[in-house]
Amino acid sequence: MAGAKRGPIRRRPWLFAAQKLIFSKIRERFGPNLRGLVCGSAPLAPETQDFFAMLGIPIWQVYGLTETCGICTMDDLRIPSEPGRVGQSVPALK
Numbered sequence: 001m002a003g004a005k006r007g008p009i010r011r012r013p014w015l016f017a018a019q020k021l022i023f024s025k026i027r028e029r030f031g032p033n034l035r036g037l038v039c040g041s042a043p044l045a046p047e048t049q050d051f052f053a054m055l056g057i058p059i060w061q062v063y064g065l066t067e068t069c070g071i072c073t074m075d076d077l078r079i080p081s082e083p084g085r086v087g088q089s090v091p092a093l094k
Contacts, residue, residue: 015054016093023055036060040071053083061086 030034037052040062049059063086075087 018054027055027057030057036077038062040064044083049081049083053080 005054034057036058037061044059044061049061052059058081060075060077060081062071062074064073071090073089075081081087
Protein backbone atom coordinates (compact mmCIF):
# COMPACT_ATOMS: atom_id res chain seq x y z
CA MET A 1 0.00 0.00 0.00
CA ALA A 2 2.77 2.41 -0.86
CA GLY A 3 1.51 5.95 -0.92
CA ALA A 4 -1.95 5.01 0.33
CA LYS A 5 -3.32 6.90 3.30
CA ARG A 6 -3.83 4.62 6.26
CA GLY A 7 -7.03 5.58 8.04
CA PRO A 8 -8.48 4.14 11.21
CA ILE A 9 -9.33 0.53 10.52
CA ARG A 10 -12.75 0.68 12.17
CA ARG A 11 -13.91 3.37 9.71
CA ARG A 12 -13.42 1.30 6.58
CA PRO A 13 -16.93 0.30 5.49
CA TRP A 14 -15.99 -3.08 3.98
CA LEU A 15 -14.75 -4.27 7.36
CA PHE A 16 -18.22 -4.34 8.90
CA ALA A 17 -19.20 -7.54 7.10
CA ALA A 18 -15.77 -9.10 7.69
CA GLN A 19 -16.04 -8.36 11.44
CA LYS A 20 -19.35 -10.19 11.65
CA LEU A 21 -18.68 -13.08 9.25
CA ILE A 22 -14.95 -13.83 9.41
CA PHE A 23 -13.02 -12.05 12.16
CA SER A 24 -15.40 -13.07 14.94
CA LYS A 25 -14.80 -16.74 14.01
CA ILE A 26 -11.01 -16.26 14.11
CA ARG A 27 -11.23 -14.56 17.53
CA GLU A 28 -13.32 -17.50 18.81
CA ARG A 29 -10.52 -19.91 17.82
CA PHE A 30 -8.01 -17.96 19.94
CA GLY A 31 -10.29 -18.22 22.96
CA PRO A 32 -11.72 -15.65 25.36
CA ASN A 33 -8.57 -15.03 27.43
CA LEU A 34 -6.26 -13.65 24.75
CA ARG A 35 -5.61 -9.96 25.48
CA GLY A 36 -2.72 -9.36 23.08
CA LEU A 37 0.46 -10.76 21.58
CA VAL A 38 4.10 -9.79 22.06
CA CYS A 39 6.52 -9.80 19.13
CA GLY A 40 10.19 -9.60 19.94
CA SER A 41 12.35 -11.60 17.56
CA ALA A 42 12.37 -9.48 14.40
CA PRO A 43 10.59 -6.46 12.92
CA LEU A 44 6.93 -7.26 12.42
CA ALA A 45 5.44 -6.36 9.05
CA PRO A 46 2.89 -3.53 9.46
CA GLU A 47 0.39 -5.62 7.46
CA THR A 48 0.60 -8.38 10.05
CA GLN A 49 0.01 -5.92 12.88
CA ASP A 50 -2.91 -4.40 10.93
CA PHE A 51 -4.44 -7.87 10.45
CA PHE A 52 -4.42 -8.58 14.18
CA ALA A 53 -5.73 -5.06 14.87
CA MET A 54 -8.69 -5.84 12.60
CA LEU A 55 -9.29 -8.92 14.75
CA GLY A 56 -9.22 -6.72 17.85
CA ILE A 57 -5.99 -8.33 19.09
CA PRO A 58 -3.20 -5.83 19.82
CA ILE A 59 0.43 -6.74 19.17
CA TRP A 60 3.07 -5.11 21.34
CA GLN A 61 6.55 -5.02 19.88
CA VAL A 62 9.63 -5.21 22.05
CA TYR A 63 13.32 -4.92 21.32
CA GLY A 64 16.30 -6.13 23.27
CA LEU A 65 19.61 -7.90 22.79
CA THR A 66 19.00 -11.29 24.36
CA GLU A 67 22.70 -12.07 24.58
CA THR A 68 23.47 -8.96 26.65
CA CYS A 69 20.32 -7.77 28.41
CA GLY A 70 16.56 -7.92 28.61
CA ILE A 71 14.03 -5.72 26.87
CA CYS A 72 15.29 -2.24 25.89
CA THR A 73 12.18 -0.79 24.21
CA MET A 74 8.51 -1.73 24.28
CA ASP A 75 5.17 -0.43 23.05
CA ASP A 76 3.10 1.25 25.77
CA LEU A 77 0.39 -1.23 26.74
CA ARG A 78 -1.98 1.60 27.69
CA ILE A 79 -2.22 3.10 24.18
CA PRO A 80 -2.74 1.57 20.73
CA SER A 81 0.57 0.55 19.18
CA GLU A 82 1.74 1.99 15.89
CA PRO A 83 2.51 -0.60 13.19
CA GLY A 84 6.10 -0.55 12.01
CA ARG A 85 7.70 0.82 15.16
CA VAL A 86 8.81 -0.33 18.58
CA GLY A 87 7.86 1.88 21.48
CA GLN A 88 9.79 3.96 23.96
CA SER A 89 12.81 2.95 26.00
CA VAL A 90 11.98 0.90 29.06
CA PRO A 91 12.75 2.98 32.18
CA ALA A 92 15.68 1.83 34.31
CA LEU A 93 14.83 -0.26 37.35
CA LYS A 94 16.10 1.01 40.68
